[in-house]
Amino acid sequence: xxxxxxxxxxxxxxxxxxxxxxxxxxxxxxxxxxxxxxxxxxxxxxxxxxxxxxxxxxxxxxxxxxxxxxxx
Numbered sequence: 479x480x481x482x483x484x485x486x487x488x489x490x491x492x493x494x495x496x497x498x499x500x501x502x503x504x505x506x507x508x509x510x511x512x513x514x515x516x517x518x519x520x521x522x523x524x525x526x527x528x529x530x531x532x533x534x535x536x537x538x539x540x541x542x543x544x545x546x547x548x549x550x
Contacts, residue, residue, distance in 0.1 A: 481504075483550070484547045484550070485547065485550060486547050486548060486549055487546060487548075488546065489544060489545070490508065490531075490546065491541050491544070492544050493513055493541055493542060493543055494541060495540060495541045496541075497531065497533075497537075497538070497539060497540060497541055499531060500531050501529065501531045502527075502529055503525060503526050503527065503528050503529075504527075505526055505550070506549040507524065507548040508523070508524040508530060508545055508547055508548060509521075509524075509545070509547075509548045510522040510523075510524060510544070511543055511546065512542075512543050513542075513543065520548070521543070531545065
């Protein structure tokens with residue numbers, strides 16, 4: 479397990495990256511942006527105590543979306 483602290487608007491992963499981990503939000507929020515989304519509003523918001531990134535790990539496929547920090 480590795481702890482990351484990121485500023486707002488930083489990529490955690492991008493579509494096509496290898497799915498090499500699952501993430502737990504300890505504080506702040508993360509936006510999940512599907513490839514069809516051309517806006518600045520995320521399709522999904524991941525909040526404190528929620529997991530994300532598990533779909534690629536379970537299915538052994540590359541990332542299908544971008545994950546970007548919304549807040550610290």
